[in-house]
Amino acid sequence: MGKFENDSKELLKYVGGKENISAVTHCVTRMRFVLNDPSKADKEAIEKLKSVKGTFTQAGQFQVVIGNEVSVFYNDFIKVSGIDGVSKDEVKNVAKNNMTFIQKLMANIAExxxxxxxxxxxxxxxxxxxxxxxxxKLLEDGTKSLVEVSQFWAGTNSFLWLIGEAIFHFLPVGITWSITKKMGTTQILGIVLGITLVSPQLLNAYAVAGTPADKIPFWNFGFAQVKMIGYQAQVIPAILAGFTLVFLERGARKISPASISMIVVPFLALVPAVLIAHIVIGPIGWVIGSGISQVVYGGLTSSFGAIFAAIFGFLYAPLVITGLHHMTNAIDLQLMAQFNGTSLWPMIALSNIAQGSAVLAMIYLQRKNEEAQEINVPACISAYLGVTEPAMFGVNLKYSFPFLCGMTGSAIAAIISVGSGVMANSIGVGGLPGILSIKPAFMMTFAICMVVAIVIPFVLTVIVGKKKGIK
Incomplete structure (x- = not known):
């Protein structure tokens, strides 16, 4: 008799029997079920089993926490149930049948x-x-940074940018590769497509806002001109371009004879995909970004600033996902020129803090989950220092509710910030260090906003997480 054979028999009964299991697999600590009717699972009875440490439902999967011996438990369960186990990817695909459209969208983004x-x-x-x-500006009476007074730190700062640029400016390359990998098409074509979005011969995306329209380079085809604009750190254009390539490659493979597919398929897929990316997808992304910028500027300078603050504070994190948040730099600079400061940047810093605080709550909820902490801890630190992508993509979007809790806390903190007239002298320092960008007269008020951005997301995430059984 297997070590967990008795508990396996009980678990099989409590999840609704063999006929209620669509698929089952396991990860490092949990059994993962896709149930035909999740309502048949008796959670209370399952959690009373000696070998079970908890249950929760996530991404369409009913998950039973076993611990480090989950692989042994899994083998005993497969034996007593007579069910063939499948891979985690197969379970994820089956689980999508139990998801709403929004959940499927979030799951695909996460994958x-x-x-x-x-x-x-x-x-x-x-x-x-x-x-x-x-x-x-920590040195010489708050007038200079460490980089400005030390050649060693100046060199370190310059060297580290080599890595930072490779990761974030060239993020579209990783995205297009990941899409082709996920969809089972040719990965090297995805990499090449991504490179064409960030090629050095293109005008860098960060420089577009400050470049006069007549100075933007273009390809001249005689009958048409196409702007040579890069999409560094842009997510939506990269995702759309990646799926366009997948669609074209699959279509070309269907019509191409096998004997010449090695030549025909890559050409018919990649060349049109690059053209579409620069002629259609890219410009659409910039139109969306421009529209958002105008709305932000109008909202900040209107008498409905507090209402706008709530909207912007709530939606800034999703904006980061699209990559369009870079457009806010131009708005910040314009506000600084007009009003000798900006009330937009403080809200951005507060959004960083709020997303980091949601991860901090996940650190607390999953304090016994060493695997999760390997991602949670560095993601939290990164968000508190002003870079939220690891927090959002690595943790908050994965579970959905921490992301929404962070957005809620950000909105409330933003209302207080804009309602109190908080302004920053400059942009560039986000997260907790963002207080150093704030005008001295508003530092105390901003400190209160920071406390709000820490406490509310943390408390909300812990409350929701406990209800969901996150461990």
Whole structure:
């Protein structure tokens, strides 16, 4: 008799029997079920089993926490149930049948970014460290940063940017590769497509806002001109381009004879995909970004600033996902020129803090889960230093509710910030160090806003997480 054979028999009964199991697998600590009717699972009875440490439902999967011996439990369960186990990817695909459209969308986004998380975490920590040594005026009566007074730190700052640029500016390369990997098409074509979005011969995306329209380079085809604009750090254009390539490659493979597919398929897929990316997808992304910028500027300068603050504070984190948040730099600079300061940047810093605080709550909830902490801890540190991508893609979007809790806390903190007239002298320092960018007259008020951005997301995430059984 297997070590967990009795508990396996009980678990089989409590999940609704063999006929209620669509698929089952396991990860490092949990049994993962896709149930035909999740309501048949008796959670209370399952959690009373000696070998079970808890249950929760996530991403369409009913998960039973076993612990480090889950592989032994899994083998005993397969034996007593007579069910053939499947891979985690297969379970994820089956589980999508139990998801809503929004859940499926979030799951697909998470699957695209999951292979990129290690690099994003490293990049986040590096950029956060560079914020500290390069932007924080800590020396000589608060007039100079560490980089400005030390050649060693100046060299370190410059060297670290080599890595930070590779990770974030060239993020589209990773995205297009990940999409082709996920969809089972040719990965090298995805990499090449991504490179064409960030090629050095293109005008860098960060420089577009400050470049006059007549100075933007273009390809001249005689009958038409196409702007040579790069999409560094842009997510939506990269995702759309990646799926366009997948669609074209699959279509070309269907019509191409096998004998010449090695030549025909890559050509018919890649060349049109690059053209569409630069002629259609890219410009659409910029139109969306321009529209958002105008709304933000109008909202900040109107008498409904507090209402706008709530909207912007709530939606800034999703904006980061799209990559369109870079457009806010131009708005910040315009506000600084007009009003000798900006009330937009403080809200951005508060959004960083709020997303980091949601991860901090996950650190607390999953304090016994060593696997989760390997991602949670560095992601939290990165967000508190002003770089939220590791927190959002690595943790908050994965579970959905921490992301929403962070957005809620950000909105409330933003209302207080804008309602109190908080303004920053400059942009560049986000997260907790963001207080160093705030005008001295508003530092105390901003400190209160920071406390709000820490406490509310943390409390909300812990409350919801406990209800969901996150461990």
């Amino acid at each position: 695209i970014f999951s292979p990129l998380i290690p690099a994003i975490i490293v990049g986040g920590l590096i950029l956060g460290f560079r914020n500290i040594i390069g932007d924080m």
